[in-house]
Amino acid sequence: MSKSALKKSNHESRIYIAGHRGMVGSAVWRALETKGYTNLIGKTSAELDLRNQQAVIDFFNKEQPDVVINAAAKVGGILANSENPYPFLMENLQIQNNLIDTAHKTAVSKFVFLGSSCIYPKFAPQPLKEEYLLTDSLEPTNEWYAIAKIAGVKACEAIRKQYGKDFVSLMPTNLYGPFDNFDLKSSHVLPAMLRKFHEAKASNAPVTLWGSGTPMREFLYVDDLAQAVVFAVENILPEHLYNVGTGTDVTIKELAETIQSIVGHKGELVWDSSKPDGTPRKLMDSSKLRSLNWEPKIALHNGIKLAYSWYLKNENTTS
Template sequence: MNKDSKIYVAGHRGMVGSAICRKLQEIGYNNIVTRTSSELDLRNQQAVLDFFAAEKPDYVFLAAAKVGGIQANNTYRADFLYDNLMIEANIIHAAYLHKVTKLMFLGSSCIYPKMASQPLKEEYLLTGPLEQTNEPYAIAKITGIKLCEAYRDQYGCNFISVMPTNLYGYNDNYDLNNSHVLPALIRKFHEAKESGASEVVIWGTGNPMREFLFADDLAEACLYLMEHYNERELVNIGTGKDISIKDLALLIKDITDFDGALIFDTTKPDGTPRKLMDVSKLHNTGFKHKIELREGISLAYADFKQKHATLALS
């Protein structure tokens, strides 16, 4: 990418898209194109085609998606499947029609089979049943990967796919009904501390293992791969290290300075037992993450307090 290449970041107001925009600007890319969902409904094929015809972007980061945690994924199953299928199909097809130089599709670690061997290697895709609670979202993301592969195979498009692990960071979603586990815990512990609560209730047993990557590290990996990776096969992006939900909760309890008790509600689902990415392919390209978990959570908590804490308590 040249510094004046026109770069479209789809989903620029989300945690991932905003991190990619920040990283692009930091390095000196000055021709970034964005649209809010109210300005451009990515589920509308004609609207997307009109946008690509008018703007003619050279590069596309496809970070737009309908996302959420276990509860949202399981409740809005049709929405998660339909919205994500439409978004990715419209953008990928428009990128082909308008001869985009290169497109990066961002998936999710939930694409892998529920009981796949750990750590998760890229070749484990489609080798077993998915986790039931987020199957629609996972199927949509798998379809995005296969669209990139198919447009590459049939038309020679340089479309690549990357699969981030669980993400957190600036501009995260702290809505307790549809957020992921780490931001939900930050909000729960903060509100418990502010209200003087004696305990925090956490879904499940606390036993599942999860890997977490700071979103700014993901953005740096995406830019690196956009410059250096041109292969058909998807690439995992993560840290290669995981932590139990219980230990994560204890870490956030410490960072937020909450001194009450932890209660695990075992009537609630755990989700997949473990989701650790094999990141050897990424590391072999020369890239490695920089921000470790304690530092990242501290940065995310400071961001939460600045942007969300007063809203959360109102």
């Protein structure tokens, strides 16, 4: 693995973080700022709609970024995906196509594309390895989103292969942390549990959770992912696709009990086994990236404490 020109001397490189207000983008911004990068560029979707190709071209011509990190996406849970298949497919394709193609046609030297574990087949062996991509059918509920993300991975791979450019894709496992989505209608399992236990804490009312609690899931604190992005920015990675996870999973029941004790909820925890469990296990094999020297630093218990303390400070501004 070779070091790119960005290492140490180039803290003034122009780094555009698409989606810099989101959970991932804001963590990447914090991580780069902490490392001394001074030329970070961010635009809200109101200032720059990434679905608009001409607006993206004009923005790149004006700002001339050296590095682009694609943390912008139309993101949502199973319900949002299954009710809105077309926007989840098309808007994600538009956003990433405009960013990838404009980066390719301008002087961008490094492009980091972010996707998720949903790109892998529903029944792929566990833990999920990068080479399982496109070996079988996807999970039907979010295949629209997954197909867009697979197209992004393949576009970056094609540019790398045909033009030798440093375009790389990182696929994180389930993330949590500051700026997560705590809206119970659309949030992921960890922030939803944090909120439910927190709201039930005042009266110690019972908390009901879906399923049996037996499925196993992996969780990565978003600042650890941000460190992986910084690592990809500062180094030329030898392959086009890397999983980013902790390598350890927990049962949903263990997760719930950990969150319950951190929040301090003393009421009953009820499992509604009439509700679906989902996939029994989803764990990523992140050994490729770990073998290059990235590793997560924030253990689940500590990460949940950090996420809860962020939630408490921002409760009034989160949905």
